[in-house]
Amino acid sequence: MADFLLELLTEEIPARMQPEAAVQLGERFRTLLDKAGLQAEAVETYVTPRRLALLARGLPPASAPVVEERRGPRADAPDAAIAGFLKSTGLARDQLEERETDRGRFLFATLRREGEPTAALLAERLPALLAGFAWPKAMRFEPTGFRWVRPLRGIVALLDGEVVPFAVAGVASGRETMGHRVMGGGTALRIDSPRTHAAQLEAAFVLLDAEARKARIREGARKAAAAAGLALVEDEGLVAENAGLAEWPVPLLGRFDPAFLAVPPELLVLTMKVNQKYFACVDARGQLAPAFVCIANLEAPDGGRAIVAGNERVLAARLADARFFWEQDVKVPLDAQAAKLSGILFHEKLGTMAEKVERVARLARWLVETHPGQFPGATPGLVERAARLAKADLVTGTVGEFPELQGVIGAHIADAQGEPAEVVAALRQHYAPVPEGSVPVAVALADRVDTLLAFFSVSLIPSGSKDPFALRRAALASLDIIIGHSLRMDILKVFEFHFLNVISTIATQAARQSDLFSNLKILEENLPDWSRNSSYRDAIEALGLTSIYFEYNVDATQQLLTFLAERLKVRERDAGVRHDLIDAVFALGHEDDLVRLLARVRALQAFVETKEGENLLAGFRRAANILKAEEKKDGPHDGPVAPALLVEPAERALDTALEGAQAAVRAAVNAEDFTAAMQTLAALRPFVDRFFDTVTVNADDPGLRRNRLALLAKLRATAALVADFSKVEG
Structure with a gap:
């Protein structure tokens, strides 16, 4: 049995593409083996910023022999027919077998094809494997038309100690690769065999195994922080990303001006992470410290002092930009920011973001007014104020630069501008999966219910795998909030109340497009007086706003309740709750x-x-x-x-x-x-x-x-x- 090594040396592979590339290489190679009649005891794949590698252990020296049985003409067929069959099989007449079948007596030939050498099969098939490789983005190399993520610099292909010869895009396979770009000495590295590959690379300052690089980053970053009396802000995503950027990762501690700590810590951490791939550090009290850990890709002769100094300069510029955005945003009252939401379209049928905010404020207030026991400590005024400010930071420069901080930046601005603590908490948790506290819960639930009912009212309902407005996620979030906080309410009545707010916006949008402002005014004046049990269609048509001018779905509330029931089955499945029993209770028609x-x-x-x-x-x-x-x-x-x-x-x-x-x-x-x-x-x-x-x-x-x-x-x-x-x- 033999081991096979394939290493593809390239210019830098983007970190985000590396894991999938390794998986694809393994899958495509297993398919190659299967089609060639070969089997491996194990197939392992590896990826670094500069190379994609595969190690197949326990390959046979040749493919298995193939035995094929072929039926020929009838035993009493004319001589010409039998001669033609013999010619096609390469056998003599006495090598055929006569066999009785349900259709008569026929001639059969047993053909045996010896296996082909593994090296020859690999050499023949590997070019096609590489030519068919799919990258999310790839470069095209002329004149061959070969596509690869970055320029291909070398191919190592060894079956035990022997080269498997083939070429792709003018690059011939061999046994030579390169070690670390800087520390590797700049000379070709001759690989002896598949089994020595990883060790030889490590001796040339390349850690082939991504998990080994992650462990080195994780442990080294913790030690660097601890040496300065600090703790690392753990981030496995950042560990993986840095492992995709360095073949020989070396964690180094740097510092920044403590004056930047006046900026919200989340903004500083995200600036370090997104822009520079740095780890943040905290002090003994858990407060953000003016320090960071960067990952160098080499061991510098000066211990990394010059590398750290360069990273500190770059980070200082980044943090200065973040501070500028923050200082500009905090000067503007959140009410003024919220007013700008009227210029942002939520959906062409559902009005602006400002109109969505208005709907959410009405619903949140109604929830607290009609279910005071479910939201202890929350007042209608507090939840309405929080709802009106919850999306104000969407128009800030900071969130424009860092969308991940929506809600968080609004909370910091609200705090700086003296808003009540409950309002600040509601803004901070507005996008949290399950917020805590009565005001945050009421506002977050109102927001998700509004999104669901609004899209259901204009018949934009998920179907199959399509869910462009993430309504399944909104439904699960609503269920998590309701069930997680044991909120006792008739959810259908909540939908029915809010439907009036939603169709008011739909009518507003249609009226804008149809110049029906006089009818719109009548509609808005009469909406609050409509009975929950009245016919929405009759009421709207009586006001002169028929479906010619806007679309709405009077069955939206029942459809949404059914949709929630389906999501409830999904949510509870992992907890072992049977879906048929949920159906059995829902079927009663009065358990909302x-x-x-x-x-x-x-x-x-x-x-x-x-x-x-x-x-x-x-x-x-x-x-x-x-x-x-x-x-x-x-x-x-x-x-x-x-x-x-x-x-x-x-x-x-x-x-x-x-x-x-x-x-x-x-x-x-x-x-x-x-x-x-x-x-x-x-x-x-x-x-x-x-x-x-x-x-x-x-x-x-x-x-x-x-x-x-x-x-x-x-x-x-x-x-x-x-x-x-x-x-x-x-």
Whole structure:
């Protein structure tokens, strides 16, 4: 068995492209082996800023022999036909086998093709592997038309100690590569064999393994910070990026003017990270320190002093730019910044960002006014103020330069301008997955609900894999907030209230485009008076604003509720909650409190997964199936049960049990004691079993039959107080 090494020496490969390139090389090489009839014990890939490498261990000396069976003409075919078959196979007549088949007696040839040497197969197929390599961006090299990420400088191709000869774009394979660009001595490095490759490169100051480079960066950066009495701000993404920039990483500590610490720390950290790929440091109190760790790509004779000095100068200029943006932004009142949002379009059908802010402010205020117990300590005035300022920093120079700091910069400006602490917290957490604190929660939830309902109202709903407005993410974020903070509210009523705000904006946009400002004024004056149960279409058409002028979706609230239910299934799947049970509770049509719904679902799951629950579920299903079949014939059987027609002891016992169970289940559900509700249903099992064992539902007497079907409908209705058991699988 042999080992094979392929190293492609290039100019610098962008760090972001390196991991995928290594994966692709491995996949393409495995495909090559498969098609060539070869197998390797292991295939490993490596990537550095200047090289892409592959090591295949345990390759056979040649491909496996191929045995092929080919059917020829019939045994009694004319001589010419048999001669043609012999010529195509290269065999003699006595080497053929006669064999009986269901179509008669035929001639068969067994052809054996010996395997080809592995070196020859690799030499033949590797050029195509490289020519078909896909880079996100690539350079084209004439006259061959070969495409590669950067100029290809050399190819090492060794099978054990022997060169596998081939050429790509005028570059011939061999055994020579280069070590470190500076420390490697500038002379060619002759690789002895695949097994010595990594060690020889390391001796030439190249760490081939990216994980080894990451470990060197991680540990060296921590030590550099600790030597100065500081701690590193850990950042694995930055570790990986630096590993893609240096073949011999050397962490060095630098410092910057402490005066820059007057700038928000997040801005300083992001400037160091994004612009310079530096790690930030904090002091013993966890406060940002005027120091950083940079990653050099060599061990300098002066210990890195000149490198550090150069990096300090570059960083000083970057931090000065960041400070300029901050100082300009903090001078402008956030209210003035928010006013500029009227010049930013949120969506062509949904108005400007300023109109979105207005909608969010109305909804956030309404949430707190109508659900004060769910947002303790929050006042309508605070949440409205926070909502009106939450997106003001989108127009600042700082966020324009660093979009990642949206919300954070607004919070710092709000704090500097004397806004209440609750407002500052709401701005800081506006884009957080699950904010903390009543004011931040109310504003963040209002923002996400507005986004969802607005796009659903104009029928811009995700389909398949397409979700251009990230509505699935907004839905999951809404669920995380509602369930994470146990917010008790009828989510459908929230949607219905906010729908009025949304269609007002839709009408505004349409009116702008149609010059219907007089009708728009009437619409805005009348919107607050519309009943939640009125027909939106009739009301709008009565005002003269028909769908000719704007699009809206009066079913948006129900569609959005269904969409949330689907997202809830996704969210709870990892927690082991069954999707069919969520359907079973949603199907009731009146459970719009998502916290209560989830509690009901979990109690239902605990019940149906017990033996008792499985048996009772079978009884409910049997009743439902009988009713379904009979109701197809003569309609619903939901009428009252006539006690006088309960002639069998088992049906009288079941009716009595159901009377008590209905009252007990209603009381338990109202008290949100769903476990007790399930236990009450479980207690019905012996009565249900006895009924089906001893009572004939489809009795000959029509009156008895109808009454027994009504009793089964009563059983179905009792179960439906908890869930629609027809939706439960299994």
